[in-house]
Amino acid sequence: MQKNSFAPERRSYIRLDSxxxxxxxxxxxxxxNLSEWQQGYTCDxxxxxxxxxxxxxxxxxxxxxxxxxxTLALExxxxxxxxxxxxxxxxxxxxxxxxxxxxxxxxxxYEKIDPLSNARIMRYARMKKIFPRVALSxxxxxxxxxxxxxxxxxxxxKSNRGLVNGLVELVQESSVAKQKxxxxxxxxxxxxxxxxxxxxxxxxxxxxxxxxxxxxxxxAELNTQIAQLSKEKDxxxxxxxxxxxxxxxxxxxxxxxxxxxxxxxxxxxxxxxQWLKNHQHSRTGLVMSFEGDxxxxxxxxxxxxxxxxxxxxxxxxxxxxxxLFSFLKDKAERKDGYFYNAYFCQDGSPAEYTVxxxxxxxxxxxxxxxMKKSSDNTYLNLAEEIARNIIALQDRDLDxxxxxxxxxxxxxxxxxxxxxxxxxMLYKLTxxxxxxxxxxxxxxxxxxxxxxxxxxxxxxxxxxxxxATDTYAWSISAIGPEKLLQLNxxxxxxxxxxxxNCAAEVDYTRPGGQVVKVKGFDFATQxxxxxxxxxxxEWTAQMVLAFKIMSEYYHKLAMIAKARAYxxxxxxxxxxxxxxxxxxxxxxxxxESCLPxxxxxxxxxxxxxxxxKGKSTxxxxxxxxxxxxxxxxxxxxxxx
Numbered sequence: 001m002q003k004n005s006f007a008p009e010r011r012s013y014i015r016l017d018s019x020x021x022x023x024x025x026x027x028x029x030x031x032x033n034l035s036e037w038q039q040g041y042t043c044d045x046x047x048x049x050x051x052x053x054x055x056x057x058x059x060x061x062x063x064x065x066x067x068x069x070x071t072l073a074l075e076x077x078x079x080x081x082x083x084x085x086x087x088x089x090x091x092x093x094x095x096x097x098x099x100x101x102x103x104x105x106x107x108x109x110y111e112k113i114d115p116l117s118n119a120r121i122m123r124y125a126r127m128k129k130i131f132p133r134v135a136l137s138x139x140x141x142x143x144x145x146x147x148x149x150x151x152x153x154x155x156x157x158k159s160n161r162g163l164v165n166g167l168v169e170l171v172q173e174s175s176v177a178k179q180k181x182x183x184x185x186x187x188x189x190x191x192x193x194x195x196x197x198x199x200x201x202x203x204x205x206x207x208x209x210x211x212x213x214x215x216x217x218x219x220a221e222l223n224t225q226i227a228q229l230s231k232e233k234d235x236x237x238x239x240x241x242x243x244x245x246x247x248x249x250x251x252x253x254x255x256x257x258x259x260x261x262x263x264x265x266x267x268x269x270x271x272x273x274q275w276l277k278n279h280q281h282s283r284t285g286l287v288m289s290f291e292g293d294x295x296x297x298x299x300x301x302x303x304x305x306x307x308x309x310x311x312x313x314x315x316x317x318x319x320x321x322x323x324l325f326s327f328l329k330d331k332a333e334r335k336d337g338y339f340y341n342a343y344f345c346q347d348g349s350p351a352e353y354t355v356x357x358x359x360x361x362x363x364x365x366x367x368x369x370x371m372k373k374s375s376d377n378t379y380l381n382l383a384e385e386i387a388r389n390i391i392a393l394q395d396r397d398l399d400x401x402x403x404x405x406x407x408x409x410x411x412x413x414x415x416x417x418x419x420x421x422x423x424x425m426l427y428k429l430t431x432x433x434x435x436x437x438x439x440x441x442x443x444x445x446x447x448x449x450x451x452x453x454x455x456x457x458x459x460x461x462x463x464x465x466x467x468a469t470d471t472y473a474w475s476i477s478a479i480g481p482e483k484l485l486q487l488n489x490x491x492x493x494x495x496x497x498x499x500x501n502c503a504a505e506v507d508y509t510r511p512g513g514q515v516v517k518v519k520g521f522d523f524a525t526q527x528x529x530x531x532x533x534x535x536x537x538e539w540t541a542q543m544v545l546a547f548k549i550m551s552e553y554y555h556k557l558a559m560i561a562k563a564r565a566y567x568x569x570x571x572x573x574x575x576x577x578x579x580x581x582x583x584x585x586x587x588x589x590x591x592e593s594c595l596p597x598x599x600x601x602x603x604x605x606x607x608x609x610x611x612x613k614g615k616s617t618x619x620x621x622x623x624x625x626x627x628x629x630x631x632x633x634x635x636x637x638x639x640x
Contacts, residue, residue, distance in 0.1 A: 020045070020121070021077040022052055023084070026061060026070040034070050035061055040106075042076070045125050047118060049089060049109040050076070056102050065106060066094050072108060078124055085121060087113035165512075167264040171579055172516065174261055177254040184247045191240040198233040202226055261575075268581055268593045269630045272623050273315055275584055275592035276308055279620070281345050284331075285323035288345045291594070292585060292617030293601075299352075300345045302359035306366035307624035310635045313366070313373045314628075321370050325379045328363070336406060337389050339363060356405045357393065360386050361418040365635065368425045372638050380430075387426055390419055391438050400441035401449065401462060411462035413450045413471040416442050417478040421636040428638055443479070447487055457494045460607075467525045468607060472498035473542035478636045481553045491553075495546060499569075501525040504533035508599040511582055511616045518599060519576040524606035534611075535599045537580055537622035544574045544629040574629060585616045594618035595626050 020042050026034040038061070044051030057065075064070045068091045075084040089108035097103040110118070209222050279288045286300040287308040305324055312320040332343060333350055339360050342352035364386040367379045394402050402419050404410050423439035426432070449462045450471075458475055460466040472494050475484065481491040498521070505519040520540035522533055547570035554563035580599070583591045597619040598611040605611060612619070628635055 020050075020079075022050075023075040023077075024052070024072045026064055026072060028070050034064060045121055047122060049092065049107065050074075052106045052108055053097070054104050054106065057104050059102075062094070062102075062104060065091050065104075071111065074108075076121065078121060085113070085117040087111075087117075167261070167268050167581065168510070168514070168516065168579055170257060170261045170264055171575055174254060174257045174575070175517075177250055177257060180250045181247065181254065184243060184250060188240065188243045188247060191236055191243060195233055195236045195240065198229050198236065202229050202233070205229070265578060265630075268578065269627055271593035272581070272595070272627055273311060275594045275618065276311055276620065276623060276627075277317070277320065278584075278592060280308070280320060280324070284345065284348045285320070285325075285327045286343060286345045286348060287324070287620055289342075289620045290597070290612050290617055292614035293612040295613060296351075298345045299342050301342045301352075301620075302339050303341075303362050304620040304624070306359070306362035307635070308620055309363075309366040310369050311624050311627055313370050314631070314633055316373070318370070318374045318376075321366070322376075322378075325367060325370065325382070329379060329382050337385060338406060354405075356408070356415070357390060357402055358404075358412065358415045358418055361390060361415065361422050364422050365418070365425065368422070368429060368638065369635065371429060383426065384430075387422065387435065387438070390422075391434070394419075394438060394441060397445075399445050399448065401445040402442065410464070411449070413446070413459060413461050414468070414474060416446055416450070417471065417474045418636075420446065421478040425638050443487075446479075451487065451489050457489070457497050466606075467501055469498055469502040469521045469523060469536070469539045470542055472502075473539065473546040474636065476546035476549050477542070477634050480637075481550060491550060495543075495550065498543065504535055506533050506535055506599050508535070508580055509615070510580075511585075516579045517576075518579050520573060520599075522606075523598075529604065529606050531600070531603045534603060535580075536605070537577060537595045537598060537619070538625045540573055540577055541622070541625035541629040544570045544577070545625075545632070545634060547573070548629070548632050549634065570629075574626075577626060577629075582616055582618065584618055595622040597622050 022040045022042055023037050024040060025037045028034055035058075038054065038057070040052045040054040042050045042052050070091075072089045072091070074087045074089055076087065077084045088111040090111055092107035092109050094107075095105045097105055205222050205226050209219060276287065279291065280286070281288070281300075284300075287305060288297075289299050289301045289304040290296050305328070309321040309324050312318070312324075327348055328339065332339060332348055334340070335353075335355050338355045338357075340350045340352060341354045341356055341359055343349060344351045364383045367383040371377060371380060371383075389406075390402060393406060394400055397403065401411050402416050404412050404415060420439055420442040423435045423442060427435035427439065450459050451457065453459055453465060456465050456467065458467075458471045460468040460471060475489075475494055476491055479487075484491045484494070502521050502523075502525055503519070504522045505517060507515050508518040509515050518535050520535035520537070521543050523536050523539060547566045551563045551566035551570065554560075554566065577595070580595055581593050582596060584594050596615075596617055598605075601611055601615060601617060602613045603611050627633075
């Protein structure tokens with residue numbers, strides 16, 4: 001980046017050897033905030049402005065600064081000061097710091113600053129000048145080097161935790177309001193039924209009077225009855241009006257809560273993506289899978305790397321995905337061409353020497369999503385190498401099924417659904433017929449071995465009628481409702497069965513001790529598990545996405561009622577899932593929002609593994625799938 005030709009020289013500022021930490025954000029009139037709060041520091045201050053130094057500045061923000069398209073809101077922290085100095089400033093010039101990528105010096109002229117606060121800055125800076133320069137530099141650099149990150153991390157963690165807690169409280173309030181509306185609505189309907197009954201009785205008596213030839217005493221008695229019934233009806237109408245007013249007030253309160261919830265929800269899901277970024281290792285590009293379980297500390301599961309890469313791609317941070325793929329392609333150890341299930345985050349050495357097809361296929365899917373978004377074919381050879389390995393395994397089976405791994409006997413529905421989506425995506429991007437043929441063989445195997453049970457719509461694997469919730473969600477995501485119907489598979493029944501057998505409502509104890517009701521999906525039907533019901537955050541998010549896909553499908557068919565019903569289900573489970581959002585417990589996580597793996601730690605999933613340990617263990621798989629569900633992004637499909 002070159003210095004602006006029209007910018008005044010940096011030396012127009014008064015040079016003072018004092019360092020102040022500064023928080024800043026960019027905004028523009030009529031457009032609102034253009035960035036979140038960023039961190040920087042200043043060594044040059046003057047009465048008219050400051051020189052700000054910023055590390056790791058995003059290219060988009062650097063472009064806005066260079067073009068002078070934004071105003072900066074500043075919070076300048078003066079050591080020993082109780083409150084930061086707040087100011088507004090305009091960009092005067094921008095320069096690269098030589099030898100430091102994405103590090104910039106920015107000259108700022110104050111537009112608005114309190115004169116007393118400005119004087120306080122100058123007074124403190126000049127005071128520091130009286131001390132010997134060497135001693136002053138050492139003290140300031142050491143003190144700020146130790147305290148700056150701690151201070152800002154503390155403030156950031158506190159703010160992020162407040163954001164999470166605020167959303168949970170709001171969802172709780174919204175649940176209470178919805179329950180109130182249900183009670184009031186029932187009261188209103190009961191009153192309406194009573195009024196209708198009174199009206200029928202009055203009409204019946206009036207008909208009796210019209211047909212009677214009785215004496216006047218009888219007619220008078222009937223008139224008295226009508227008058228009494230009319231009086232009772234009027235009383236009921238007054239009660240109904242009161243209830244309707246109450247219902248309207250609660251509905252208005254709920255609307256306000258939902259509007260506020262939508263804002264906090266968006267902020268939390270954006271923070272969840274930030275949490276994913278914070279856990280990408282700067283050297284290897286791998287993302288730590290779990291935060292909080294010491295047994296798998298610094299493990300990066302291959303499946304989770306694929307999910308993180310897909311999230312990076314969806315958020316247009318292509319360089320992050322590229323760094324991850326490059327490390328796996330060039331440096332990760334493999335076995336016969338297959339990636340291991342897990343690697344250590346810090347150096348990329350294998351953490352688990354097991355090889356399964358599913359994680360390899362998901363890595364291929366992530367590469368194809370990257371290709372679609374970036375138009376970069378650098379890693380196409382790696383995706384095709386993965387495909388060749390899977391097709392070779394498929395060719396070894398007479399029915400065209402894909403076993404769990406090269407040295408594994410069992411067949412997984414999940415892996416074959418992954419492969420079907422992967423082959424379809426490869427064919428779409430390369431037009432090579434072998435991938436279409438592989439996809440067709442996989443689908444035929446699924447029809448003959450998985451969707452052939454009248455009692456269970458989807459089996460967990462070949463010869464295995466165990467219920468696994470993810471196979472129900474991924475049948476919708478990988479194959480799609482239209483194709484399922486062509487195969488004589490009813491997508492509605494698939495989801496209805498999953499909800500009837502795997503939906504669970506449980507008490508979840510949040511890290512602070514608060515107990516909340518969470519409605520989601522278990523890993524399997526819990527009737528055969530002694531542990532009782534638990535909610536899987538990852539698999540609940542997958543079901544949310546499946547409901548959204550069904551909603552879109554019926555909306556295209558103009559079946560609005562069914563589309564709305566599925567949309568409401570998706571929202572109900574997604575809102576419930578937000579009650580489980582926690583703040584990252586580690587310094588690297590900075591209190592950012594994330595999701596635990598399940599409502600209980602270290603319990604049997606029913607599928608051969610246990611949930612992680614730790615009450616506050618953040619999970620990449622859970623967090624990434626929740627992000628996909630929130631943004632209605634199907635990773636098993638290439639969308640235009």
